[in-house]
Every structure is written in C-alpha cells, then in structure tokens.
Amino acid sequence: MEIFETSIPELELINRGKVRDLYSIDDLILMIATDRLSAFDVVFPDPIPDKGRVLAQLSIFWFRMLEDLVPNHIVETDVDKFPPVLKKHRQILKDRSMLVKRARPLAIECIVRGYITGSGWKDYLKTGSVCGIRLPEGLKESDKLPEPIFTPSTKAELGLHDENISLDQAAEIVGKETFEEVSQLSLEIYKHAAEYALSKGIIIADTKFEFGFIDSRLCLIDEVLTPDSSRFWPLDSYEPGRPQQSFDKQFVRDYLESIDWDKTPPAPHLPPDIIKKTRQRYLDAYRRLTGQELK
Ligand SMILES: Nc1ncnc2c1ncn2[C@@H]1O[C@H](COP(=O)(O)OP(=O)(O)OP(=O)(O)O)[C@@H](O)[C@H]1O
Ligand SMILES: [Mg+2]
Structure with missing residues (x-):
C-alpha cells in the first residue's frame, strides 16, 4: 500500500514534515514515514512505493545496532503493541511507524563527511575548506578524506535550505558542552556504521x-x-x-536537472520509469545493508 499522507483523526497532528507525519499520543510521538519524496527541499506529488517502509525499517536496524554507542528515542516499533486507539489504522501504520519519546531537538543538523562531495565539494573548490575545516590541497571530487569531519548546518525553516556553518557558530547555537558531545558522538557513530556498511559493499560518503x-x-x-x-x-x-552513482535521490536529482524545472514549488509529476527506478534503489540499499528483503 502506498501512503502519501496520513490522517488519524483520533490524534493531534504535531507536524507534517517533508516525509514524516508526527502525531501526539499520550506523552509520546507517533512517527510515520510516508512514501513522499522530496528533492531540493520540495515535496513531489507522486509517492515512491515502499520508500517509507525502507526508511523506517532501515532506521530501526541502525538504531538497534548503535544502541550501545548512543541512546535513541524508540519506544515501540511493533504495530500490534501500539495503543488500542491505533488498532483500526494498523494497515497504514504497519512497518512504517514507531512510537518515540518526545525530544527537544537541537537546532543544528549533525553532518559527518568521510568523502568530499555535494555542498562540501562546492565549498572546498571555493575556499579549500568545509565549515572552516581546512582540507588537504589537491583533493578530487568524491575522494576519501584523511579523517571523517563533523560539518554542522542550520536547520532551515520550511521552504528554506539548510546552510553549512562553522564549528564556532554551531557551538554558539547549542552551547559548548553539547557541541563537544554531539560532534564526538556523530563521528563515532559514523565510523562504526561506515565500517559495517563497507563490509556490505556500500560506502557511506556522508550522513546527517x-x-x-x-x-x-x-x-x-x-x-x-x-x-x-x-x-x-x-x-x-x-x-x-x-x-x-548512488542509492539516494541523486538519481531523481539528475533527472530533474535534465528537465526544465526551476526547483521551486509546485514540483512536476515524475515519469513512471523514474518512480520505478527510484523505488528499486531504495529497496536495493535496504537489501544490501541489512542482508534481508523488505518485509
Ligand atoms: N523524538 C523526536 N522528538 C521530537 N521531534 C522529532 C523526534 N524525532 C524526529 N523529530 C522531528 O520530526 C520531523 C521529522 O519529519 P521530516 O523528516 O519529514 O521533517 P523534514 O521535512 O525533514 O523537516 P526538518 O527539516 O525539520 O527535518 C523533524 O522535524 C524532526 O526534527
Ligand atoms: Mg527530515
């Protein structure tokens, strides 16, 4: 079943993000990964079948693997153990939702880069640095960095794009102590996950x-x-x-660069072939990383 948007009238909708719908339930949050696709921060009108389930199941896979390194927000992932009020929404919720503890999110995105690409590559070409971190000269696009780096960004309001910030700016936003903690943790988590993924034939170039x-x-x-x-x-x-070539939305982004669209809403419909290939990439990433077929 494809889910573009959810409606759970029994609960209060806290937030409809680009991809996830969040509802308040008792003192917890019901977080539902829909099949919405966003690229260039714009949501597309066509869902990608199975995408939400891949995002939810892969996140759960990693949260469990990383549990000893870092605590997480998960309370329950089994829809059959959700509160009775959600019983009648079981089909919609199954395999794409979790009950999580309500957190006070930090106002920065914690990005780790092990390879130089994307906005990091653009910044490097211009300045030789990313987020004020000086990098060796002569790096080629997609080169592995000598060490993974922590390159925080702002969390942009709806419709705006996140922007890379310096480490000092990030420390100012979240406080020095918290900054030290999240930068260390982010690097540790990245290193652990990247090593695992490499053993499955996947390079994690960067992550947020x-x-x-x-x-x-x-x-x-x-x-x-x-x-x-x-x-x-x-x-x-x-x-x-x-x-x-990557398993992420780069494939859709390349298609979008090839058509005449100015990257502002409304987003165009995607051709069936692009939807199909995008779906396959999400499923393939899941299969390779977990060694399992999606349920
Ligand atoms: N445990 C939690 N407590 C509170 N908020 C959370 C929790 N986990 C995730 N969130 C928030 O839920 C939202 C997830 O929705 P989604 O990923 O669709 O948002 P988004 O469009 O990417 O927006 P954002 O730029 O805010 O991430 C994010 O805003 C995220 O910060
Ligand atoms: Mg998000």
Whole structure:
C-alpha cells in the first residue's frame, strides 16, 4: 500500500514534515514515514512505493545496532503493541511507524563527511575548506578524506535550505558542552556504521544525524543512516574524480536537472520509469545493508 499522507483523526497532528507525519499520543510521538519524496527541499506529488517502509525499517536496524554507542528515542516499533486507539489504522501504520519519546531537538543538523562531495565539494573548490575545516590541497571530487569531519548546518525553516556553518557558530547555537558531545558522538557513530556498511559493499560518503534532549539525556532521534539522510555509494564502482552513482535521490536529482524545472514549488509529476527506478534503489540499499528483503 502506498501512503502519501496520513490522517488519524483520533490524534493531534504535531507536524507534517517533508516525509514524516508526527502525531501526539499520550506523552509520546507517533512517527510515520510516508512514501513522499522530496528533492531540493520540495515535496513531489507522486509517492515512491515502499520508500517509507525502507526508511523506517532501515532506521530501526541502525538504531538497534548503535544502541550501545548512543541512546535513541524508540519506544515501540511493533504495530500490534501500539495503543488500542491505533488498532483500526494498523494497515497504514504497519512497518512504517514507531512510537518515540518526545525530544527537544537541537537546532543544528549533525553532518559527518568521510568523502568530499555535494555542498562540501562546492565549498572546498571555493575556499579549500568545509565549515572552516581546512582540507588537504589537491583533493578530487568524491575522494576519501584523511579523517571523517563533523560539518554542522542550520536547520532551515520550511521552504528554506539548510546552510553549512562553522564549528564556532554551531557551538554558539547549542552551547559548548553539547557541541563537544554531539560532534564526538556523530563521528563515532559514523565510523562504526561506515565500517559495517563497507563490509556490505556500500560506502557511506556522508550522513546527517539529528540529536535531541530526552529529559536531560542527549539522544539520537529522527531517522538514521537512510538513503534520505545519507549518500550511499556502491563500493564496486567507486572511482574518485567524478560524481558517484548512488542509492539516494541523486538519481531523481539528475533527472530533474535534465528537465526544465526551476526547483521551486509546485514540483512536476515524475515519469513512471523514474518512480520505478527510484523505488528499486531504495529497496536495493535496504537489501544490501541489512542482508534481508523488505518485509
Ligand atoms: N523524538 C523526536 N522528538 C521530537 N521531534 C522529532 C523526534 N524525532 C524526529 N523529530 C522531528 O520530526 C520531523 C521529522 O519529519 P521530516 O523528516 O519529514 O521533517 P523534514 O521535512 O525533514 O523537516 P526538518 O527539516 O525539520 O527535518 C523533524 O522535524 C524532526 O526534527
Ligand atoms: Mg527530515
């Protein structure tokens, strides 16, 4: 079943993000990953079948793997154990939703880059640095960095784009102590996950984490290490000096660059072939990383 948008009249809708619908339930949040696709921060009118389930199941997979490194917001992922009020929505919720603890999200996005690409590559070409971090000279596009780097960005309001900020700016926004903690944690989590993914033939070029305080404890929240929040590259065709084929939305982005669309809403409909290939990429990333077929 494809889900573009949910409606749960029994609960209060807290937020309809680009991809996730969040509802308030008792003192928890019901977080539902829909099949919406966003690219260039614009939501597309056509859902990508199975995308929401891939995002939810892959996040759950990583949250569990990383549990010893970092606490997370998950309370329940089994729809049959959700509160009775949700019983009649079971079909919609199944495999794409979780009950999570309500967090106070930090006002920065915690990005880690192990390879130089995307906005990092653009900044490097202009300044030789990313977020004020000086990088070696002569790097080629998609090169592996000597060490992964923490490159925070702002969390933009709806309709605006996130912007890279310096480490000092990030420390000012979240406070020095919290900054130290999230930068260290982000790098540790990235290193652990990247090593695992590499053993499955996938390079995690970069990724974005979100952290929030639950009570007074810093926890990993939102989604984690999915094709929406990360660039996954197949190891077997990796070659620096050019952009890489990837499992993320790059494929859709390339298509969008090839048509006459100015990247402002409304987004155009996607051809069935592009939808189909995008779906396959999400499923393929899931299969390779977890070694399982999606339920
Ligand atoms: N445990 C949590 N407590 C509170 N908010 C959360 C929690 N986990 C995730 N969120 C928030 O839920 C939203 C997820 O929805 P979605 O990913 O669709 O948003 P988005 O369009 O990417 O917007 P954003 O730029 O805010 O991430 C995010 O705003 C995220 O910060
Ligand atoms: Mg998001």
